[in-house]
Amino acid sequence: MEQSSSTHLLIIPSYNPGPKVYETVTAARQHWNPVWIVVDGSTDGTTMGLQELARLDSGLRILLLSRNRGKGEAILFGLEQAQLQGYTHVLTMDSDGQHPAGAVPAFMQASVHNPDAMILGVPIFDASAPPLRVKGRKISNWWANLETLGEGIGDSLFGFRVYPIAPLQRLMHKQRWMRRFDFDPEAAVRMSWMGIRIINLPAPVRYFETSDGGVSHFHYLRDNVLLTWMHTRLFFGFIIRLPRLLARRIRHQH
Numbered sequence: 500m501e502q503s504s505s506t507h508l509l510i511i512p513s514y515n516p517g518p519k520v521y522e523t524v525t526a527a528r529q530h531w532n533p534v535w536i537v538v539d540g541s542t543d544g545t546t547m548g549l550q551e552l553a554r555l556d557s558g559l560r561i562l563l564l565s566r567n568r569g570k571g572e573a574i575l576f577g578l579e580q581a582q583l584q585g586y587t588h589v590l591t592m593d594s595d596g597q598h599p600a601g602a603v604p605a606f607m608q609a610s611v612h613n614p615d616a617m618i619l620g621v622p623i624f625d626a627s628a629p630p631l632r633v634k635g636r637k638i639s640n641w642w643a644n645l646e647t648l649g650e651g652i653g654d655s656l657f658g659f660r661v662y663p664i665a666p667l668q669r670l671m672h673k674q675r676w677m678r679r680f681d682f683d684p685e686a687a688v689r690m691s692w693m694g695i696r697i698i699n700l701p702a703p704v705r706y707f708e709t710s711d712g713g714v715s716h717f718h719y720l721r722d723n724v725l726l727t728w729m730h731t732r733l734f735f736g737f738i739i740r741l742p743r744l745l746a747r748r749i750r751h752q753h
């Protein structure tokens with residue numbers, strides 16, 4: 500049974516996800532109301548299909564960006580609209596069917612009970628996960644934990660999360676980063692710097708074969724360069740904040 504909320508919204512950024520997006524959205528709607536899709540300049544024909552779904556479903560809304568702007572920017576666009584309509588928290592979920600729609604209510608509940616915190620999904624991989632991707636994220640996680648002085652980011656890259664909208668929007672308006680695939684790790688690190696508490700919750704993740712509708716827009720070289728540059732600037736941000744982070748750590752220990 501779907502659960503409804505006037506404070507907690509589910510946002511799905513979507514860029515050329517292929518037909519898998521229809522299953523994803525249908526599953527999301529089975530568990531939550533409302534669900535918004537931000538279509539980020541898709542050219543794969545899914546825009547019309549999604550609009551058709553939304554026409555028959557008042558719990559589903561499609562926001563359209565006419566050209567591709569990147570995952571982070573699509574989420575920011577959704578956040579701005581959400582805040583205008585009085586929502587306080589968003590759960591972000593991928594459009595490609597990899598994230599578990601069944602876990603949405605539990606993540607939302609955790610956020611309702613801890614509105615000051617961000618709820619970070621920690622992926623549980625099965626045999627379908629490519630070993631290179633599983634190993635690769637350990638590097639990003641190692642950096643993220645250094646940059647936050649071990650504040651407890653369970654996984655830096657996983658996009659299945661609940662954020663309080665106001666601090667995330669403020670953070671994104673203050674700088675021009677976090678607009679593409681650097682969104683998820685940089686949001687976790689910078690929100691932690693802002694003092695947003697971290698709650699980690701496990702969530703199963705699936706990888707689909709191309710023949711089964713699996714689509715990825717992660718380009719190994721391009722996006723690893725993007726993430727390396729991101730951790731470089733976060734590392735310098737960490738050095739500058741080190742005295743403050745240490746003071747906070749000592750305060751918490753007493």
Ligand SMILES: Nc1nc2c(ncn2[C@@H]2O[C@H](COP(=O)(O)OP(=O)(O)OP(=O)(O)O)[C@@H](O)[C@H]2O)c(=O)[nH]1
Pocket residue numbers: 511512513514515516537538539567568569570571573574592593594595597632714715716717
């Ligand atoms: N809005 C927007 N979303 C994007 C863009 N690229 C990817 N996405 C979405 O971001 C989510 C994650 O993208 P993926 O390409 O699956 O990246 P990933 O899940 O980190 O990588 P894999 O582990 O290979 O699947 C999906 O919902 C995509 O539709 C983009 O340029 N704009």
Ligand SMILES: [Mg+2]
Pocket residue numbers: 593595597714715
């Ligand atoms: Mg994916």
